[in-house]
Amino acid sequence: xxxxxxxxxxxxxxxxxxxxxxxxxxxxxxxxxxxxxxxxxxxxxxxxxxxxxxxxxxxxxxxxxxxxxxxxxxxxxxxxxxxxxxxxxxxxxxxxxxxxxxxxxxxxxxxxxxxxxxxxxxxxxxxxxxxxxxxxxxxxxxxxxxxxxxxxxxxxxxxxxxxxxxxxxxxxxxxxxxxxxxxxxxxxxxxxxxxxxxxxxxxxxxxxxxxxxxxxxxxxxxxxxxxxxxxxxxxxxxxxxxxxxxxxxxxxxxxxxxxxxxxxxxxxxxxxxxxxxxxxxxxxxxxxxxxxxxxxxxxxxxxxxxxxxxxxxxxxxxxxxxxxxxxxxxxxxxxxxxxxxxxxxxxxxxxxxxxxxxxxxxxxxxxxxxxxxxxxxxxxxxxxxxxxxxxxxxxxxxxxxxxxxxxxxxxxxxxxxxxxxxxxxxxxxxxxxxxxxxxxxxxxxxxxxxxxxxxxx
Amino acid sequence: xxxxxxxxxxxxxxxxxxxxxxxxxxxxxxxxxxxxxxxxxxxxxxxxxxxxx
Numbered sequence: 077x078x079x080x081x082x083x084x085x086x087x088x089x090x091x092x093x094x095x096x097x098x099x100x101x102x103x104x105x106x107x108x109x110x111x112x113x114x115x116x117x118x119x120x121x122x123x124x125x126x127x128x129x130x131x132x133x134x135x136x137x138x139x140x141x142x143x144x145x146x147x148x149x150x151x152x153x154x155x156x157x158x159x160x161x162x163x164x165x166x167x168x169x170x171x172x173x174x175x176x177x178x179x180x181x182x183x184x185x186x187x188x189x190x191x192x193x194x195x196x197x198x199x200x201x202x203x204x205x206x207x208x209x210x211x212x213x214x215x216x217x218x219x220x221x222x223x224x225x226x227x228x229x230x231x232x233x234x235x236x237x238x239x240x241x242x243x244x245x246x247x248x249x250x251x252x253x254x255x256x257x258x259x260x261x262x263x264x265x266x267x268x269x270x271x272x273x274x275x276x277x278x279x280x281x282x283x284x285x286x287x288x289x290x291x292x293x294x295x296x297x298x299x300x301x302x303x304x305x306x307x308x309x310x311x312x313x314x315x316x317x318x319x320x321x322x323x324x325x326x327x328x329x330x331x332x333x334x335x336x337x338x339x340x341x342x343x344x345x346x347x348x349x350x351x352x353x354x355x356x357x358x359x360x361x362x363x364x365x366x367x368x369x370x371x372x373x374x375x376x377x378x379x380x381x382x383x384x385x386x387x388x389x390x391x392x393x394x395x396x397x398x399x400x401x402x403x404x405x406x407x408x409x410x411x412x413x414x415x416x417x418x419x420x421x422x423x424x425x426x427x428x429x430x431x432x433x434x435x436x437x438x439x440x441x442x443x444x445x446x447x448x449x450x451x452x453x454x455x456x457x458x459x460x461x462x463x464x465x466x467x468x469x470x471x472x473x474x475x476x477x478x479x480x481x482x483x484x485x486x487x488x489x490x491x492x493x494x495x496x497x498x499x500x501x502x503x504x505x506x507x508x509x510x511x512x513x514x515x516x517x518x519x520x521x522x523x524x525x526x527x528x529x530x531x532x533x
Numbered sequence: 534x535x536x537x538x539x540x541x542x543x544x545x546x547x548x549x550x551x552x553x554x555x556x557x558x559x560x561x562x563x564x565x566x567x568x569x570x571x572x573x574x575x576x577x578x579x580x581x582x583x584x585x586x
Contacts, residue, residue, distance in 0.1 A: 093537035099545035106549060240549070246556035281552075288545060358567075365567035368560045375557075421567065 083168025088290035094225040094298065096288050098233070101218030102240035103285035104173050107278040108180055108214040109244015111153075111207075112371075114146050116249045120256060120265040124194055127265060136196055144200035145187075147466070152208025154463035157216050161453030162318055164213060169221040169289045176214030177282035181275040183207025188271035212456065214282070215241065219439045220452025224292055227448075228301050230440040231390070235382030238436035242375040248274075310391060310512065314520040315447035321454045324515050326445050329508045331461045334438050336505030337397060338465035339472070340405070340498040341431020344424060345370060346470035347477075354477075354487045355412045356420065366421065370428045377429025382436035390441040391512060397430040397437075398506035405499035409492040435462075445515050472497060 079085060088094075121141045122130045130137075164172045186202025218237045226233035255273055259266030303313075321327050344351070348370055349363040358366075385393040404423045411419040439455045446454050473494050480490040 089535070091534040091536040093539075093542050095542045096537060096545050099542075099549045102549045102553075106552065243553055243556060246560045247552045248556075250556065250559040251552075281548075284548060362566045365564040368563035369567060372557065372560050372564070 081167075081171035081174055083166075083171070083291060086168060086170045086290050087293050088296070090293075092290055094292070097222055097225050097290065098236045100169075100173075100285035100289040101222050101237040102243075104176065104214045104218050104282050105237055105240030106244055106247055107282050108176065108211045109241035110248030110252075110274070110278070111146060111149050111211060111244065112242070113245030113247075113249030113252065114149075114203075115142075116252050116256075117145070117267055117270075118142065120267050121191070121199075123265055124191060124267065127262065140196060141199075144196050145203045148200055148204030149208040149211060150466045151463050152205055153211040153215060154460040156209045156212030157456030158212075158460050159456075160209075160213060161216060161456030162450065164217050164456070165220065165318075165450050165452050168291055169217045170286050172213050172217035173282060173286040173289060176210045176217065177279050177286065178210070180207050180210030180214060180282070181279040183210060184271045184275035184278070188268040188275070191268035191271065215459070216452045216456045218285070218289070219455060220448075221289060221291060223439060223443045223451055224448050226298075227303075228298055229383070229386050230443050231385035231393075231437060232379075232383040234439040235379040235433075235436045238382070238432075238439075239375055239378040241435075242371075242378045242432050246371050246375060251277075308389075309514055310389070311444045312447055312515060312520075314515075314517070315449035316445075316454075316515055316519050317521050318450040318453035318457065320519045320521065321446050321450075321515075322457065324519055326512055326515055327454070327458070329512050330438065330441060330445075331458050332508040333394060333441075333505050333512075334434060334458060335461035335465050335468075336501050336508065337394075337401075337431065337434035338462055339469040340401060340501050340505075341428060341434065341469070342465055343469035343473040343494070343498055344427060345374070345431065347473045348424070351473075351477075351491055352420070355491060356415065356417050357488070358417065366424075369421065369425060373425040373429040374432040376432075378432040378436040381430060381433030382440065385437050385440060390437060390444055391509060393433075393437060394441070394509045395506065397434055398502045398509060401427055401430050402499040402502040402506070405495050405502065408495050409489070412488060412492075445512075449521065 118138050118141050122135050122138055124136070125131055125134045183202045183204075183206035186206055187199045188202070190196070190198030190200075190202055218240075219234055222233040222237050223230050252270055252274065255270040256266040259269040316324070348367050349360070352358055352363040352366045353360065381393060381397070388396075404427050408420060408423055411417075411423060438458060439451065442454050442458065443451050473491070476494040476497065477490045480493060481487060
């Protein structure tokens, strides 16, 4: 069994189509991206005992549930990606995807047991810790594999994989709602049973990806691919190992770039529904529709913007994310002042598309600067910025708007200061991006690259 | 040299496209109230907002 999972067993033979790898990556990312849609379980989990309503002192509270599942899962995602990145590179994508499937789906099974015995600790251990490890492994393995298969279009390749993660909520949320409605009985909210069915379905889908994934043979190049002979300052053909990358300023600058981009975007995403209602007085149903629309743009943006970066270069596309994002944030209070819901929706949809794009473009940026050798491990360490941003963004929006309201600012205008702060955070990211320079050759490893030069950075 | 069948590639994409398409359809359907109720909201001056869920 172990040899079947080994990297040596999945080296692609001549004639293998690299286009079989994107579905493998999307299959895994789409399943683990379910964490984005976990909020559909929040209310049912707070009624596990009371069923129709939460019973004080017996049932869990929403913040407890969010902390034990969503927040813990994202923190463990960052940590496991950071600490297991080198293992992922050494063992290859098949073993990693299998480990990810076992952890993520096994975590759902443990969480189901936790719901059954009504132990939040067991739910946290299952979904947050074990599932979180599966998230970290499943997030970086397909990305680093695709980067190696598409030296000519690394932005498009990472865009496809991470688009899969973004779509996780689009698929997972309605799937979970359907299952809960089927399993709900007068004695159960149906969450435990839903976890079990989702674990089984996701295990099949993730192992579909595990079975078809391949790594390119050493020295492989796409048919007809001629590496550019133009010197591109930020694109290296050298390799930098993960430990050495952490000694470079570029690593920390890109960490800050990701952190700023995600902090600004996640602040909107996490508060989209109440923000829409408070600023424009729309009903919760309409606000729910707005959230649905954002999830579509979050998914599409990951692919479209990242693919565009293959033509513009990574540094230039981040300039667009930050400057355009900053401008659009500053326009949101204007949309509120003229009471234009349509303008608000357009602005936020573009902002969220660039939020998703920040995730999908970063692996290609890392590949440009550090080469492909340990890009998965380096990517794993950089996405700890996401864990930080996942805490920062929503906290800034929630606390500042509450502070504004408490000090007499009308509800409709309570978000304005927050939005300007978000614009400022994007400007910090803009400066960090401008400071990115090529990696000093003293950090280059003796490992030589097997691919040519990708797009401009 | 055995080349990968394009049919196999199409099938692999189909396996992931089916759930993705279903999720996309559900999201579009859920976002419809935004467009159908948007005009009513836009026509009113900034009203007292209902309590956020």
